[in-house]
Amino acid sequence: MIAGGGIAGIAAGIRLAQAGAKVVVVETRKKLGGRATSFVDVRTGQTLDNCQHVALRCCTNYLDLLERLGVIDEIEWHDRQFWIERGGRTSVVKRSFLPAPTHFSPSVAMLSFLSLNEKRLLAQCMLAIMRVDRSQWVTRTFGEFLSQHGQTDRLIRRFWEPVIVSACNLGVARAAASSALQVFQEGFCAARTSADIGIARVPLVMLYDSAEAVLARAGGELRLGTSVRSIGERKVTVSSGVGPDESLLCDRVICALPPERVGDVMDPQIVARDPRMGAMARITHSPILGVHLRFDRPVLLTPHAVLVEGSVQWLFRKDDEGTSIHAVISGADEWMPLSEAEITQRVLADLHAYLPGSAGATLLSSRPVKEKRATFACTPEVEQIRPPVAAPRGESEILLAGDAVQTGWPATMEGATRSGYMAAAVVLGKEPRGLLVPDVAPAPLARAFGLRG
Ligand SMILES: Cc1cc2nc3c(=O)[nH]c(=O)nc-3n(C[C@H](O)[C@H](O)[C@H](O)COP(=O)(O)OP(=O)(O)OC[C@H]3O[C@@H](n4cnc5c(N)ncnc54)[C@H](O)[C@@H]3O)c2cc1C
Known part of the structure; x- marks a missing residue:
């Protein structure tokens, strides 16, 4: 049983199913992808990503997952970054x-x-x-x-x-x-x-379309719109909102829920004896704000832009002309209390300052998306409590997956994929790193400068 159909849950499910295991993935929402997914904007009917997601070529495991899902060609690669100063000068x-x-x-x-x-x-x-x-x-x-x-x-x-x-x-x-x-x-x-920067050409949610068939081929199943209510060592209770809760027996549980949700569903006896569960509850978060903007004429002529000393850090062009753009503000604590109008005003002020040509464009729509718990906060305090996938002294058999577990990576799709692959490896009787795709090896000159793999 895998609780949670974010990237970590998908990654674990795909590796296990491809190894022949019968896996059930339970996801509370009616779609896969968790924080890296898309939604239909009720105001415009458009399918929008909850925020722009970017992968780098060094994300070896995430790219491997996309290969296994048959969607690696949906990633468009960029070998350069555009840095723009106030006034528009571009490096x-x-x-x-x-x-x-x-x-x-x-x-x-x-x-x-x-x-x-x-x-x-x-x-x-x-x-x-x-x-x-x-x-x-x-x-x-x-x-x-x-x-x-x-x-x-x-x-x-x-x-x-x-x-x-x-x-x-x-x-x-x-x-x-x-x-x-x-x-x-x-x-x-x-x-x-x-x-190199990799950006999906299709809405993120479409990257996971083949997952259900992969699980089904091994006799497993994907249950969307179904919430995990409780997790025990060999039993997971779920609810689809219709009829009574259902208890599902299994050989092993991978809990791939967001860290703050683990304590709500974990058997209290497991919480009492497995310190990893308390650690998950103590993990703090950092917000991200994404703003979808549409103009009546082109405003961004490069595929993306880093704004030097901007309050907005990145802009992404979402159509060929540069009329639809996505603004990203990471570490966005001070933006969270702002209203949509205030957010739009601040983002427009940056656009006009960095892309002077945008001043004459009319804004047709603005859709800010606040993600208060976008990622765990990778402070020194949190880094020291990120729990391992498997209990080190066998305190419980529950496997933890998700970007917040110990992967050596910040909160990224790569970290989430790694955690899923590590949990799957343990289920298959391997050591946790047993299914990981190796990191990119440092080039000989980088080694000569002292870089170790
Ligand atoms: C705005 C934003 C921008 C980002 N940008 C990038 C980026 O550019 N590059 C990058 O690599 N990463 C980025 N990230 C981080 C990346 O999205 C995450 O690290 C990754 O998606 C985490 O995956 P996960 O599976 O660990 O967790 P989640 O995606 O949180 O998955 C957990 C799943 O569990 C489900 N769930 C919760 N409770 C229950 C329940 N009771 N029963 C069943 N299911 C339940 C949730 O619905 C969810 O689908 C970004 C994140 C955000 C929010």
């Missing part, structure tokens, strides 16, 4: 023919929003990042790492902050250094293509 960060980790050097040398001295400091810090053992930095913030390596406030605001707040959903002052270091070590330094 392009793109990989060159040079080997990793020097592949971005030519375009970083040309960045118009950093001074020569800032580029020198950035290069020195990247060298330090390649050499550092990130496991030694779990208890400290990335802000501490950056100040230890002489990074100035302006350089932090202009470069480090936008990368980290988008990747970790927390700013450098709060994000655990270990998580941020992982982003740069694996995403930027290991291989030339690691940081």
